[in-house]
Amino acid sequence: SHTASVMALNASHTDASVINESGRQRMLSQRILYLADQQVEDPSDATRDALVTATSQFTSSHETLRAVASKAPGLVNAYFAQTDGESLDSHATAYARDAVIVANGEPAEKAEALQGLVALGSGPLLDDLETAVGAHEATAERNSSRLKTFEAASLAVAVALLLFEALFIARLSLRFCARVLDIPKTTLARRRDALLAYLRADL
Numbered sequence: 001s002h003t004a005s006v007m008a009l010n011a012s013h014t015d016a017s018v019i020n021e022s023g024r025q026r027m028l029s030q031r032i033l034y035l036a037d038q039q040v041e042d043p044s045d046a047t048r049d050a051l052v053t054a055t056s057q058f059t060s061s062h063e064t065l066r067a068v069a070s071k072a073p074g075l076v077n078a079y080f081a082q083t084d085g086e087s088l089d090s091h092a093t094a095y096a097r098d099a100v101i102v103a104n105g106e107p108a109e110k111a112e113a114l115q116g117l118v119a120l121g122s123g124p125l126l127d128d129l130e131t132a133v134g135a136h137e138a139t140a141e142r143n144s145s146r147l148k149t150f151e152a153a154s155l156a157v158a159v160a161l162l163l164f165e166a167l168f169i170a171r172l173s174l175r176f177c178a179r180v181l182d183i184p185k186t187t188l189a190r191r192r193d194a195l196l197a198y199l200r201a202d203l
Contacts, residue, residue: 015140018068021061022136026129028058029095033121036102040114048103055099062092065132074142078128078135088128095120 035051038044066089069075079088094116101113 015136015143018065019133019136019140022065022129022133025058025061025065025092026126026133028054028061029121029125029129032058032095032099033117036099036114036117039102040110051099051103055096055103058092058099059096062089062096069132072139074139075132075135078132086124088125088132091120091125091128095125 031054032051035047035054039047039051066079069079081087098113098116098120102110102117105113
């Protein structure tokens, strides 16, 4: 039961971390779009560095979440299902690629890459990320339900084992007491006769 509780707690923490990370992707996608627009309109080293950092965080998180999704049937569709020939995975990859171009490319390349970011960041990618968050939440709910069932079953088994042990020990104790108290009648008779003989001798 204790092991089941620890497992449930660890799973809950893991699911909460994954949900938070998937939600953070939405914020990062909009930050990237804002910084990319700033970098094209009014370039600066500070904006470029911020864009590079945000893009790196977005890419790293996507790789982590992508790995989680590839092993979870309930998440595969959210990350890899094709919608009009694209998926969250392909959208996120293209989005990060265009952000890198805006940060490091030539002026003409930056303008075209920004158009790609606007097209994805203002609709398809944001919708995909919203769907992914919902899928992660649904998966966490299913995991929680399964672990609660497992925890309840473990508790029932633990209680059954304790009852069995209590009954077994009680049975052993009763047998021991019975053996101690089970003095043969012949032995009692002999002791009675010896006592009477002793008393008669005194008289």
